[in-house]
Amino acid sequence: MITDNAIRAVVFDLDNTLYDYDAAHAPAFRALTDFACREFGLTPEEFVQRHRAAEKELGRRCGANCAAVHNRLIRYQVLLEGLGRPIGRAPEMSRLYWSTLLNAMKPYPGAIQMLERLREMGLAVGIGTNMTADNQYEKLIRIGAMERIDFLVTSEEVTAEKPDRRLFEACAAKAGCAPDRCLFVGDSLEKDVKGALAAGMRAAWFHPAGDGAEGLPGAWTLERLSDLPGRIAAM
Numbered sequence: 177m178i179t180d181n182a183i184r185a186v187v188f189d190l191d192n193t194l195y196d197y198d199a200a201h202a203p204a205f206r207a208l209t210d211f212a213c214r215e216f217g218l219t220p221e222e223f224v225q226r227h228r229a230a231e232k233e234l235g236r237r238c239g240a241n242c243a244a245v246h247n248r249l250i251r252y253q254v255l256l257e258g259l260g261r262p263i264g265r266a267p268e269m270s271r272l273y274w275s276t277l278l279n280a281m282k283p284y285p286g287a288i289q290m291l292e293r294l295r296e297m298g299l300a301v302g303i304g305t306n307m308t309a310d311n312q313y314e315k316l317i318r319i320g321a322m323e324r325i326d327f328l329v330t331s332e333e334v335t336a337e338k339p340d341r342r343l344f345e346a347c348a349a350k351a352g353c354a355p356d357r358c359l360f361v362g363d364s365l366e367k368d369v370k371g372a373l374a375a376g377m378r379a380a381w382f383h384p385a386g387d388g389a390e391g392l393p394g395a396w397t398l399e400r401l402s403d404l405p406g407r408i409a410a411m
């Protein structure tokens with residue numbers, strides 16, 4: 177039965193929430209490191225240091241609250257500028273990273289079935305993510321989530337990053353309900369959980385480590401995505 181304060185929409189973070197980003201990033205970064213060592217004569221340690229410096233420099237240029245900070249094409253451009261190498265290699269590096277990551281990524285166990293179940297329950301299902309749109313579309317298609325969601329909000333389109341409330345407000349607007357009827361699910365306590373609570377949403381911390389870590393007062397802690405439909409139904 178849908179009660180008066182029932183949840184109407186569930187919004188998910190994407191990276192490290194619907195799939196294991198860290199596991200997919202590892203081979204992608206390895207491929208990129210191999211490329212840079214081979215093409216530019218760097219040691220792996222030098223490349224890692226250059227990469228870190230480029231990340232920092234890009235953050236300085238565009239500010240933290242901006243999706244461009246995640247743009248690897250610009251990051252590699254900055255890296256090549258620092259190396260004094262032709263920036264024409266940047267697209268190749270970006271493509272290598274993303275194609276390797278996309279090939280390696282897998283949804284978390286039960287993630288796709290869980291999305292289907294939520295929609296069968298009559299809930300709107302969306303994604304609210306800090307990232308550029310083109311990469312997030314590719315990932316959602318790759319894990320089979322694209323046709324199982326009702327809406328997507330990227331920090332690129334709202335020009336603000338979680339925990340900025342504007343991203344959460346855009347999610348509620350697309351869900352067509354008040355923020356307090358939305359449950360936001362994500363792996364970051366700072367960006368996802370605190371941000372959602374501050375924007376008036378309910379929140380669940382996805383924490384699959386199984387180490388018994390405490391979440392935040394007023395938020396659920398979720399070890400398995402497959403538990404979510406049952407917990408919502410039991411409210």
Ligand SMILES: [Mg+2]
Nearest residue numbers: 189191192363
């Ligand atoms: Mg995340």
